[in-house]
Amino acid sequence: PVKLFKKGVLDREIYAIICSNIRVADQRIGDIRAQAAALLIGQDRLNKILDRYGSETVVEAIAELRRRAAEQMRANISAIPDGIYRSKAFVDSDGVVNEPLTIALAVEKHGDTLSFDFSGSSKPCTGPMNSVLATTLSSVYLAMRHIFPDVPISAGAFEPLIVKRPEGTFLDAKYPRPVSGCAAEVSQRIAEAVFAAMVQALPDKVTAAPAGSSGNFALGGNDPARGRDYVMYQISGGGYGGNAGHDGLSNGCSTIGISK
Template sequence: MQNTANTLSSDPSAGIDPVTLTVIEKGLQQVCSEMDLVHEKTSFSPVISEAFDRSNGLYGLGDGRMIAQGEMGLPIFLGVMQETTRCVIEARDDLEDGDVILVNDPYLGGTHLMDVKMVRPFYYKGRLWCYLANTGHWPDTGGMVPGGFNSTATEIHQEGLRIPPVKLVRRGEMQQDIVQMVLSNIRVAEERIGDIRAQIAALNSGARRLAALLDRYGADVVEAAIAELETRSARLMRNHIETIPDGCYASTAYLDSDGVVNEPLEINLEVTVEGQHISFDFSKSSPPCQGPLNSVWASTLSAVYVGLKHIFPDVPMNAGCFEPITVEKPRGTFLYAEYPRPVAGCAAEVSQRVMEAVFLALSQAIPDRLFAAPAGTSGNLSLGGTDPETGEGYIMYYFSGGGYGGWWDGDGLNNGCSTIGISKSQPVEILEQRYPILFDSYRLRTGSGGAGRHRGGMGVSYRLRLLRGQGKASFLMEHGRYGPPGILGGEAGDPNRIRIGQGDRVIEPEHRSKGEDFVLCPGDWIEVNTPGGGGYGPAADRADEAVARDRLQGYLDPHDPHGAKP
């Protein structure tokens, strides 16, 4: 039975010298980063092994507070994994040494069903000391469409297999009945068992490395170091918040649609800054929606944390940096999804609109530290079918980059990763080897960045074609109705645009950035043009040499005499 009374010490007065404190801080980080590497190198799915769509970390007793997270893990899981671990602690009072909990329930500290979490209690010298936890994006967890990004789901049960906190491993022994239950409800089961074992291997690696760290420095010293690191992180975040002028700042960000009702959703945010404290109120946002663009609380909360991390990147990430931040639970809105609301787009898409609202609000207060809106979509594209050459089923999950917004000291980044993570697009060569597809083109999307004194970065354009067999494509993206907005007079970047070629017919989806069950035959194709970032400041203020450089590099329409976005 777990003993929640054995919490980490909150007394930082142990007199740890700065060198030891730094070594322990880096040691905890290294434990998590090594978990990331094991997870990456042993996973079967390219979305994990090539694109790094995963996270590993250490979490405290009692409330699952974040101790450390791997440098190569997705930032969106900063707040999510805290909530996951807390919910597991509340749900299971029977955890023993060697157990591993499997869970993907969005309403229990989760995101969408494809982000599958594992939590392992870590015992040191017979005492429950902390929890190790990780997340991996499985390319499929069942549901109505291959890949899980069902853009027309109206309840969670249509999206895939929902797993409550269950013991996948009991005292070191994998529970085959649980494994068989999971594999029987998802596609391409032989690939998923490889991902399951990779996540367990990462947790085991972390347990060994953490035990070695505690052996070297002693549990009491490490506990005191964790408390001191939290205190310092909280202090630094408070100091940053204090530099923001006191006041209330409002913004609105829009989603194209919920995939079912073809009308925009609004994220209405009010940010209040008072001294060293900042609070966020989303209560005036749109009500719960019919389609899968609802966001669970853990995802909404984490999006705010990651938004602030983008603005203040030097704050070390642990539970301390969250202390000066209050996010009111937006009950009654689509940002606080409750069972059985569908949530497939919450982590990959809605979270980026939440962050966009944070950026737009605070740009009014500290424009010299902010930037125009980035592309703000993960470009989720799934293709599933059976390859007639091998006779094996497959599911390809692909996401792409877009332009970042211009900022106070320069232009936006071209083809940057989504704002929720550090995941990179999978190499097209790897995808072409594994799946019956060919990329006809992959290039920067010329002219897609919003014009401004500092222009937005370019999105990308790519077209992939099915070579053999029959495939079913689905996609759930964003910023197809409105481009990423500029700030301080900058223009918006180009919106997302998707086209599908089926035989001699070319169509665009009704919901612009969302669609499903597009049946592809050999030779059919999908073309995706991702958004460019917004511009910073008036385009008329852009330096002539910058316009000339853009033309030389092929970023602008050569027929546009002013260097503005066509």
């Protein structure tokens, strides 16, 4: 692995390579520095917990939190009628070929587990709207968190959620397929497909379709007066669907938030 920091010291050569590949690096490199600082704070606080309680107690507590989260999620799933719930969502195009991409989902509920099958989805595409497997998985997990927000976030919450790997589709992209649109756009449509399937099983709990987009807006160019480039990037979100007990929102953060 390439390390930006080695034993706590910034590697200036690696740092220079990163800066040379970022537009307006003087403005954006602060994100990397903030992440590094957050890791140091996290390390310090974890060490303090370990010093106070001991590693054995901490490991047992983590295992217990995972167990409780899994138990809560399984209890919620158990209340859903057994069966298969199907839905479709669409990405308008991949940005290169003007044809829609289909996200075809079949959710099978059996006992206290849910299985998610995207095998009927479109093939890998030419443009950047392919999704890596990690984005596909996390989109399913976070969509279920919208449905059952009472379940604490931990690996245990996702144990009863079985996602079948959608090989051969644009939701399991392989190198060198372009994937820059998956985190901000395709993820929203995957969540939309989950909502559309689960509303059949939980009509009083699941909301109607959200905006289905992060509302990305990018603007860039060169300022001749200052002799430098500029970039502006905005995620505007959109509307949220209503549910059986509440109206929707006219505007809100995207369903799969970037900073949640």
